[in-house]
Amino acid sequence: MRITQGTFSYLPDFTDEEIAQQAQYAIDNGWPLSVEFTDDPHPRNNYWDMWGLPMFDLTDAAGVLYEVNECRKAYPNHYIKLNAYDARYGRQTTALSFLVNRPEVEPGFRLERQEGPGRVVRFTTYPYALDKPKGDRYGS
């Protein structure tokens, strides 16, 4: 199942060129970009690992694409996203965030039902990938 999270997630995956153009748009707006990765696909997983620090002072998207590719090399089978922060408000505000890499095979989620007192049923989604320990979830 294709994970759809972040901006542009209903579009087909971006090419490198399109990623660079989006990054350039963010840079032109003065938003520093950062690369994050994870192998826990749950939509409520807020804690992605940082790939280096946010990239301040860049003028060209080539530097961003370089880091994205470095991260892809290290974690080819992880989810990788690009975040752009808008610092104008004086606090961390994500202006743009989109996936730039996803595992080859995405097994998707199973729906678990928990029966409570009365006829209450609680639902929870559980990624199949989480059955394996961190780092082993998508092959390499």
Add this chain to the structure above:
Amino acid sequence: MTAPPERRQGFGMAAPGRPAPQQDGRAEEAGGRSADPAGQRFAQGQGQGSRSAEPEQDSSAERQIDLLPEDATVNLAAERKAAGIDELLDALDRELVGLAPIKLRIQEIAALLLVDQVRERFGLAATRPSLHMCFTGAPGTGKTTVAMRMAELLHRVGYLERGHLVAVTRDDLVGQYVGHTAPKTKEVLKRAMGGVLFIDEAYYLYRADNERDYGQESIEILLQVMENQRDKIVVVLAGYKDRMDEFFASNPGMSSRIAHHLDFPEYSLDELADIAQLMLSEVRYRLSEDAEATLREYLSRRMQQPRFANARSVRNALERARLRHANRLLSEPDRAWNRDDLMRLESADLLASRVFSEPTSESPAS
């Protein structure tokens, strides 16, 4: 135009691969310029599997649209004008005195890039020339200034995406402890991408006397990026001739990756006088007639002295003359000065320099 086979084209995203309808030659030219770096970037992209398969058809479609028929002709002068190279070269000629060999080389580079651009429109393969440079020369001969102009020129002819200059020294590249250097160097390189990285006094990067110096690590990263990211960054090394030669002798890989070794000649007396005139006119001053002669006398003496820094020394001398000029005007409070007095530097303003009082002195003029 036929409908693209894939749905992805249907979205209103900035898809550079989508061929734009052409009305006239101008539109075609603009399309060619913007498409070129995109295609280059793609060729260098390291996307895996499915990712790299898709844009292939985009860019090939673009290329076919761009090609000129074999019997077409182009007007290079018009091309130059469109790229805005002429005004840049003219400004270079006007604002930089002397430096004939440097100017010639810059002109050659501009011509090559322009011709390459046109060749590409005929479908003639053009490999991207390597443009890493090394500027050697005495202090104050205009190395930084030329690097700045170069960045703008390369941007105008479409070789660089941004054309900004990031000037760094050893401090910005080399870390202080193990593991500090690589991120630091990469950080600087990323910042310079799309523009020119200017490394001043580059020979400090390598310290022959200390084998465990982190500078070597920095050099290795630089070499790697200079080779792999050639289309995104131009590295310019600068420094004194003899010390750069030493540096290259111990780093042969660096020397061979640099296509242009430019040696900045020392300025002659006439050129220095011209520079002084140019600097003064920028700040709306002028020299009286005897002051001009005095300036030449000053320069010829100053050139013999140690620590002569060419244009920078001229600038300093003029700054001091302006100080004395201001003081001279203030010392006669009763007199009324007109506009011309405020602009004119007199011989006395220059004669007060220490260069005249101690002609054989070892210390620089103050």
